Amino acid sequence: MLQSNVIATEETRRVSNFFVMPTVYIGIGGYSKAVFPTLDRLIHEHYGFRPGPLQFSIFDFDEAKSESSANGKKYSIEPYLVSLPKKTLKDVAKKLRRKADLPWIKTFKPYVAFEHVRYAEAPGLNLFPQSGNLAWRLLWESHILPELKTKLKGLHPMPHELHELQRQGFKVSNRSCIWVVAGGGSTTGPTGLIPIVAELKRLKPSETNLFVIVFTPNSYRDKTDPQRTRGRAIFLATMESILELFNGKVFDQPYNSNGNYRITLEEDPCDHLFLVDGSFSGGRTELKTEELGDLVATYLFKFATGPVGEHLLGKIGNLNSGLKSVKEVSNEI
Numbered sequence: 566m567l568q569s570n571v572i573a574t575e576e577t578r579r580v581s582n583f584f585v586m587p588t589v590y591i592g593i594g595g596y597s598k599a600v601f602p603t604l605d606r607l608i609h610e611h612y613g614f615r616p617g618p619l620q621f622s623i624f625d626f627d628e629a630k631s632e633s634s635a636n637g638k639k640y641s642i643e644p645y646l647v648s649l650p651k652k653t654l655k656d657v658a659k660k661l662r663r664k665a666d667l668p669w670i671k672t673f674k675p676y677v678a679f680e681h682v683r684y685a686e687a688p689g690l691n692l693f694p695q696s697g698n699l700a701w702r703l704l705w706e707s708h709i710l711p712e713l714k715t716k717l718k719g720l721h722p723m724p725h726e727l728h729e730l731q732r733q734g735f736k737v738s739n740r741s742c743i744w745v746v747a748g749g750g751s752t753t754g755p756t757g758l759i760p761i762v763a764e765l766k767r768l769k770p771s772e773t774n775l776f777v778i779v780f781t782p783n784s785y786r787d788k789t790d791p792q793r794t795r796g797r798a799i800f801l802a803t804m805e806s807i808l809e810l811f812n813g814k815v816f817d818q819p820y821n822s823n824g825n826y827r828i829t830l831e832e833d834p835c836d837h838l839f840l841v842d843g844s845f846s847g848g849r850t851e852l853k854t855e856e857l858g859d860l861v862a863t864y865l866f867k868f869a870t871g872p873v874g875e876h877l878l879g880k881i882g883n884l885n886s887g888l889k890s891v892k893e894v895s896n897e898i
């Protein structure tokens with residue numbers, strides 16, 4: 566009897582140490598598949614399950630799955646992978662090649678360079694950024710928007726969910742975060758990044774922090790030289806567009822074919838943008854894709870499950886409040 570009481574007390578003490586910051590992780594394209602399974606595994610190993618306030622989604626035009634395994638358990642992306650079909654892109658690319666008239670995509674004309682839209686029978690979007698630019702628009706209302714809305718609900722646990730978590734010994738943070746994870750030197754990641762971030766900025770609760778992690782072209786260790794060259798050009802163009810948004814440019818573009826659904830962003834796209842390239846000592850040491858994915862997963866894990874995240878958010882808030890906006894500074898120059 567005495568022993569079981571001791572065990573119960575031990576158990577209660579251990580469980581009541583649990584802390585969680587409500588966080589939504591949005592992966593775009595292949596690179597997030599190197600991060601999310603490890604993150605999911607770390608979360609499961611820590612709590613025994615993945616609590617509702619931690620939500621995952623990966624959007625990809627490549628249906629390949631990835632997983633992390635340890636101690637005989639597998640953590641696959643399958644439950645949260647949103648496989649984006651390429652059929653409409655394929656049909657449009659075929660018709661464009663035949664110079665067919667496609668009145669229903671005219672809405673996109675100022676925003677998509679149709680002459681560069683290509684389709685290849687291979688996973689992903691194959692370094693054709695204009696194909697990505699078009700493909701996201703064709704699927705936005707059916708595949709992207711509903712998923713984002715559903716996952717964002719995790720940031721605000723319902724009272725009964727909160728009560729259940731507290732009963733299980735969780736302390737749930739008042740702060741919350743969204744992390745968007747994308748490769749920057751490929752196609753799906755970079756072309757989905759700006760619309761997804763702009764959409765999240767509109768949909769998210771105002772107090773939720775929005776952070777973006779982009780892998781630099783240097784972190785694509787398995788690509789050929791020509792692929793890396795194209796990837797670098799896509800990365801530079803994407804970064805330029807993001808910096809323009811930080812500099813006050815308004816993003817306002819149609820994301821359905823009849824033009825009545827637009828994504829609009831008139832403010833900074835995110836709170837912080839992290840560029841990850843996994844090289845140390847000026848490039849003398851480089852991490853492999855898996856190592857880099859694990860490193861980012863560990864950081865994200867610690868941010869949501871321990872005191873590090875809240876501590877950093879406090880510091881970042883204090884730093885930001887002392888900064889002048891770009892517009893203020895440019896007015897002074």
Ligand SMILES: Nc1nc2c(ncn2[C@@H]2O[C@H](COP(=O)(O)OP(=O)(O)OP(=O)(O)O)[C@@H](O)[C@H]2O)c(=O)[nH]1
Nearest residue numbers: 594595596598599631689690691751752753754854
């Ligand atoms: N560990 C792991 N790494 C992956 C996986 N898929 C992709 N990667 C890594 O992520 C990098 C980027 O993936 P890509 O598929 O080329 O990028 P993307 O953003 O999906 O763009 P496109 O495929 O060009 O449309 C690759 O070079 C790989 O190093 C995966 O399933 N597991």
Ligand SMILES: [Mg+2]
Nearest residue numbers: 594595627689
């Ligand atoms: Mg891919």
